[in-house]
Amino acid sequence: MKEIMVRAIYCEMLGYQASFSYIHAIKLAQQGSVLEKRVGYLAVSLFLNETDEFLLLLVNTVLKDLQSTNLIEVCMALTVVSQMFPKDMIPAILPVVEEKLTHPKEIIRRKAVLALYKFYLIAPNQVQHIHSKFRKALCDKDPGVMTASLHIYLQLIKENPESYKDLTGSMVTILRQVVGGKLPLDFNYHSVPAPWLQIQLLRILAYLGKEDQGYKFVVVSEGKLRFLT
Template sequence: MPAVKGDGMRGLAVFISDIRNCKSKEAELKRINKELANIRSKFKGDKTLDGYQKKKYVCKLLFIFLLGHDIDFGHMEAVNLLSSNKYTEKQIGYLFISVLINLNSELIKLIIQSIKNDLQSRNPVHVNLALQCIANIGSKDMCEAFNTDLPKLLVSGDTIDFVKQSAALCLLKLFRTSQDVLPPGEYASRIVHLLNDQHMGVVTAACSLIEALSKRWPEDYKGCVSLAISRLSRIVTATYTDLQDYTYYFVPAPWLSVKLLRLLQNYQPPEDPANKSRLLECLEGILNKAQEAPKSKKVQHSNAKNAVLFEAIALIIHMDSEPALLVRACNQLGAFLAHRETNLRYLALESMCLLATSEFSHEAVKKHQETIINSLKTERDVSVRQRAVDLLYAMCDRSNAAEIVSEMLIYLETADYSIREEMVLKVAILAEKYATDYTWYVDVILKLIRIAGDYVSEEVWYRVIQIVVNREDVQGYAAKTVFEALQVHIYCHLQHTS
């Protein structure tokens, strides 16, 4: 076997080649069963197997498992590989355990002990493998076993950068499994201060963790606000050379920027004047950069740039306290309404729905009414049309209700059946809410019945009857209009209900 070692597990390569050359499913199964019998016999009868041989056979079992076959042995040999000092052997052991371990297995205690040994290792590569295994399994057992070791590892001054990154992401995975894994206390402020770390990878990983923790314990992690603003400011004002290793298609640290902007949405606008001023400068800087000429024609550049822009706009909407920024955000979103990229049109409509509910930007949204109505008529993608309907509903007021209701009724005639009931309800609500002339309201409801009678719910029927009964000034018109409608066969829904 030593002669094979330099060939990168030649036996595994030959086995995979044999499987690929099988002409039928039966031939493949026969070859796999032969290999399984060979591996089982080696594990049971050969006490002289070295680490390389165990690694090779465990790899074969993994490959067989990935082909869709059950594996019911080899777990102990994989656990034994965890104690190896050779990286590739330990790596394959961890990979097998991560993929194939049964959480109720009697081996779980041995696995946890092996992981603990590696977490205390002086070899950072071994520590990293242990962290990845904990995160991949992500069970409650892992939470209970490592909820004290991992925070210490994360905040320790002796932990090197790439291990800190893995520790932060590992804790995030365990926190998502059990929210009691990292209660605030001695670690909260130390974790928050990772946002000041010199290594951008550590900051990015820590930001994901802090964003989750601050939702659970906002008061304990509120110190992150000033540090997040400070870090964001440094990115927004950075040049290409400042963050060369973390610049993606001419956009400095876009994914960290997105995470920081999302983290700040967990809190109200900062009360400290200096922090607030600095945050506003950051947001203005992002809006300014979004309007600059593209530095690259590649889609990756525009994707990164727009990711930061949309998250900044989400923060502006969340703050809902800066009229100038809200109006400016609305206008920049308006430019995307006719963009050739479907996703950008969708995101613009979705964000504008939120802007339409703000007293500061409602009027600015209304300026784009014609474009939005046009997208309702010409848009191919049903999900984008749905967002256009939502936006028209959100931006509707007394001044434009008649036009918006009219356009929604026109669209309803050809709308997808999956959204008709929701549209009927929206039209009925708008017609009642903004009716100044109740004869118009009656006309709208009758049109609804004609266009989408099967989708008009009982609530809409009961409401229109209640309004007519309680308003004498419209009763005569309603009776006359309904009587005339009953003479026409297309109003069978009216006849059925009456």
């Protein structure tokens, strides 16, 4: 069945519909070994979307895998949740995803933040109560978790910059650390320190300062962040 799923994915990539395999992809994610579940989840994420009724069959499986002691199963479930999940079923799974924000493994915390970001995009009212946890993610010791949280803050600040003015200092500090090469070398791209992260931080600062022209800043080529008042 695992090999059939791989071929069904290939057929769909070529533009041919393989709808006959959708239910088998769900069954593979529900009942297979770890490797088979991984292929099943991959197929489901490629075949289905948030409005597909087939996803309702997967909710209990995702909930069970999120509570698993197997790190790989938790990662797979969070990946599927961050890509697609029925809007009506978010309340059933939200508390479990919230718990993962304090998980000892940084990859789990990072995927949990991305899942909550997805929830915010499709049902913002359901995640209003966990903004304090977003702030903890912004201050996470792992730069990957911090970077993931910026997706949420870019959206929040874009919609209501006045409510997040107090974060300006934190964003400036993060930008200084990035420009100063404080992040691991894995974040560098062609010797440039995390260019995508720099752009995102500049966008956030632009929204924060849109209605307040009292402060301006420039990033110079020598890697120093200077401020002009």
